[in-house]
């Protein structure tokens with residue numbers, strides 16, 4: 001995959017595979033492209049070259065955006081802005097995945113009540129989303145994810161605004177989704193969250209040593225796959241960004 005913004009190349013030859021039935025963490029310094037990567041994998045953001053494929057689905061750069069069926073049946077998101085409709089109540093927000101998957105194992109009012117119970121929001125069906133705190137909204141988004149039970153879950157810093165108890169809840173529900181067979185891809189800055197994942201994908205962007213004459217950050221362990229891309233930022237002093245990707249087994 002290649003991805004470029006107007007004056008910045010994030011990567012020009014990034015390639016990786018992510019296993020299903022497991023949690024994979026995307027790590028990297030601020031600005032290295034974690035959110036952009038999740039958006040590209042989730043087909044929310046166009047990319048310039050390459051292909052994103054999961055299961056029987058394959059999407060090539062330049063083709064028109066994902067089919068509605070793929071969004072409906074395959075992809076699930078847990079993003080920082082929660083993706084809830086603020087002017088609706090909790091029930092109406094949670095009915096969206098239930099309508100999408102009638103008769104699914106999670107279908108029905110009972111499943112909604114169970115999901116709300118699981119995230120500690122029992123009896124909140126009539127609450128308007130805009131009246132809930134950020135953490136509560138995140139938990140409703142989590143309940144919605146459980147009801148949808150997608151085969152690809154993309155979670156962008158899903159715990160960054162949460163206290164420890166709620167962060168634990170998010171991680172245990174994402175782990176459940178993985179146990180049920182989902183591919184779960186999580187971006188985070190947290191070592192603790194990363195340690196709970198099965199695999200890691202590391203994005204590394206740094207100034208060029210040659211251009212600046214100063215050493216860049218050293219990698220602590222060699223990646224199994226390295227892809228490099230030349231980058232110019234704002235047309236100013238040229239520098240080189242290296243995007244390294246590695247999917248490694250963390251042994252847990």
Ligand SMILES: Nc1ncnc2c1ncn2[C@@H]1O[C@H](COP(=O)(O)OP(=O)(O)OP(=O)(O)O)[C@@H](O)[C@H]1O
Nearest residue numbers: 005006008010028029030031032033034035036037
């Ligand atoms: N729509 C956009 N237009 C131009 N540049 C963008 C756009 N979105 C992101 N970028 C740039 O792409 C780079 C990667 O951004 P991204 O948000 O993906 O990084 P990140 O690793 O998720 O950062 P953080 O850890 O700070 O959230 C940044 O330099 C950012 O400024």
